[in-house]
Amino acid sequence: MPKQKSSAASEKKWTNLEIADLFLRIADILEIQGEIVFKVIAYRRAADAIQHLGRDVRDLWRGDAKNLREIPGIGKEIAEKIQELITTGKLKYYAKISKGIPVGIFDLLQIPDVGPKTVKRLWQELKITDVAKLEKAARAGKLRPLKGFGARSEEKILAGIETARRKKSSTRVRLGAAYPFAQEIVAAMRAACGDAIQNIEPAGSLRRRKATIGDLDILVASNAPKKILDAFTQLPMVRDINEKGTTKASILAQNGLQVDLRVLEPSRWGSALQYFTGSKEHNVELRQIALAQGLSLSEWGFKEIKRDKEILTPREEDVYEKLGLQYVPPELREGIGEIAAARTKKLPRLVELKDLKGDLQTHSTWSDGSFSIEQMAEAARARGLKYLGVSDHSQGLGIARGLTPARVREQWKEIDKLNKRWSDFRVLKGVELEIRADGTLDFPDDVLAGFDYVLVSTHSALKQTREKITARVVRALEHPLVDIFAHPTGRLINEREESALDLEEVFRVAKATGTILEIDGAAERLDLDDAHARRAKEIGVPIVIDSDAHSPDGMDGLFYGVAMARRAGLELRDVVNCLEWEELSKRLKRNSK
DNA sequence: GCCGTTTTCGGCCCGACTGTTTTCAGTCG
Missing domain, CATH: 1.10.150.20 (5' to 3' exonuclease, C-terminal subdomain)
Known part of the structure; x- marks a missing residue:
């Protein structure tokens, strides 16, 4: 929770997250004090906007509070408060209203x-x-x-x-764990209820593919709600029943996740699925548009306010169509400008899993993977990929049995041999090369030149200062034989925070040098995340989506990586591994002159 | 406190569930 520092630390640099936390705290105080709810909502909205900015609020501020008002939900008052925090490190308003409130x-x-x-x-x-x-x-x-x-x-x-x-x-659950669990519940419900279920789908933040999930929302279309709710509350994964009514029930699962289930008539499926997918902010905006057209919108459908007449929407597309909007893919429904884009039919055509032609970060038994290159290659082929980049670790990462240059050359022989086997598939010689703490690379240039591509990353000294780690990474990205920067921030969801890396600078250098940045789809990483990837696209940085798989199952990471990319608004043309290898190869820094 | 294809003032999403209520307030999503 935010704490105002004493004057000795008044130069404290507030992070976006800390500013957002402070505004949430202010909202709580105002709410307890009985302030009008809309003021409370305004602070929460501002907190949310800052948290999802994708770059340091200072970069946007540039010395003028007016610049902050470009952010939707931030007006004159809050912009000035942010400015006060940036320039003085304190906020008088907070000191005033928090006075006398027990923590x-x-x-x-x-x-x-x-x-x-x-x-x-x-x-x-x-x-x-x-x-x-x-x-x-x-x-x-x-x-x-x-x-x-x-x-x-x-x-x-x-x-x-x-x-x-x-x-x-406990903490929010990773998408990579929540998604399979939701599938499990859906399967169990289908098994228990059979034909009584006309339609069933997980909604909420899972359907929007957020990196972490607070609880699960499952939606069911059925004409037998009692049967559905009885079955749901009796599932084997239920630990406790929180509530159970005639249309919804809420349970606590054995794994600690709360699962809410709603049942509606099939004729209301569209509005219900739309409503329960959220986000709340997105829905509020939709309802405002509906109101402007004399319509009231809820999970039950539309209502013509004047005539009190219901208009049902069996398909989710109908909801958007009725409002004169382009259909908004669930991943974009965060209330951050997508509705304005949908009005003018300017939504991006989001990249899809099937657009990916290859994977450039995978590991084999040569370093810390659990399967041979051959097994990994066959698994990639089975998923419809055209190429697999094997990127085992370099020697500097001892814990992962990193390769010496000598072992790399042996690995190349194995890859050459394997590649004689297929005419429609290729294994690429890659490496996940350590950027050492001092910014030097883990292999000499003559070794780097022999790879099809080189992917660099940091695994050590992740607690370096912003200046130090940024200089270290920038030095690596400026190297002509470095093609990709993998899992840039080094975060591990629920385990390790992002490094202090100045991403704005990294994006600038990546664009200038033609270095590709990665969305690492491993369940614990999702790095770049959606907000960062969105910013990278704005700047014009090329992106690769990799699985970071250490086993065939690990290639599911491509699905989660695509999820982040879609949330970031990335299109096919933004993602380099949507290209065939021949095309992608020409775009690599090492091959472009 | 924010915001503008009705508005620079006056709006600001809508409904289910629970507990303690004889008609509603509080909370949640």
């Missing part, structure tokens, strides 16, 4: 079913200012005298406290 109050808001109104009453009527006090009071039956509270409320709050504690210790 424990914010933890109370994390408890399910405890919202701002409840928090305010607990605080003012019972002097409860933190979770420990609330737990004690609930156990002692001291909440029930409050108007609107009863014994059940106390139980619910105690259960909520437990849930909040569990949630705090």
Whole structure:
């Protein structure tokens, strides 16, 4: 949580994430104080916008608060507050409104079913200012005298406290884990309900393919809602039932994920799928457009407000069509300008998995992979790829059994031999070359020249300062035999933060030198992420989508990598491995003169 | 606090579920 630093640290450089956190905190305070909800929403919207900016807010600011107002959701007031944070490191407004608010109050808001109104009453009527006090009071039956509270409320709050504690210790689930789990639930529901299910699909942030998922939303079209909900709450993966009504139920799964399921009549499928896919921001914008046309839009469908007449939309496409919009692919529905683009029919034609012709980051038993080059190649062929780049680690990464130049030459012999086998498929000689801590490369130039392509990355000294790691990477990217920079930020989802690398500078250098940047689709990486990849496209940096597979199954990474690319608005022409190898090869820095 | 194919003022999305209620408030998504 954000903390205002003392004057000694007033030069503190606020990151986007920290600024966003501070605005969320402000929104919480305003909400507890009973400020009009729209002001609260404005701060949350601003926080969200800053968090998903994809570049340092300072780069946009450039010394003038007005520049910040280009960001949708940021107006005069908030722009000036951001400027104050950048220039002074502090925010007077926050100091003012947070005065006298016990810090424990914010933890109370994390408890399910405890919202701002409840928090305010607990605080003012019972002097409860933190979770420990609330737990004690609930156990002692001291909440029930409050108007609107009863014994059940106390139980619910105690259960909520437990849930909040569990949630705090766990984190959002990676797309790479949530996606297969959702498929598992869908299969189990189909098995249990058979023909009663007309349609079933995971919606929510999973359908939008966010890198991490908070909970699962599953949508079912059926005329037998009771049967569906009964089956759902009895699935083997259910640990607890949170709620169960006539159209929806919510469960906690054994793996800790919350799963919500909604049932609707098939005639309402389109509006329901649209609604439950979100995002909330996207939906709010759609409803505003509907209102302007005299229509009310909900998960149940459209309603003509004047005549109170329902208009149903069986297909999701119908919803957008009715509003005069181009169909917006789920991955773009984040309320960050896609609706304006859909109005003018200017949405990008997003890259698809089937557009990929090859994979340029994979590993074999030569370094830390678990399968032979032959096995990996056959797996790639089975997935319809035309080429597979084998990019085992270089010697500097000892832990991954990195290759010496001598072993590299042996590996080349094996690849040459394998390549005699196919006329429609090719194994490429690649390498994942260490950029050492001092910016030098792990192989001499004469070795680098022998590869079909060279991919560089950092695995050590990831905690270097921004200046140091940026200079180190830039030096590598300027090397004429370096073609691709892999998993640029080095983040591991839920495990390791991004390095301090100045991506804006890296994008600039990549564009200037013709170096390709990677979207690494490995479940734990997804690096570049969607926001960074979007920015890279804006600058004009070529992108490659790789799986970073260490096994045939690992090639699923291409699917997740494409997901990030689609969220970034990337098209076929932005992604170099949509090219046949002959074409791609000509574009490589080493081959272009 | 933000924003503008009705608006620089006056709007700002809509509905389900729960618990404690005899008609609704709070919370959530």
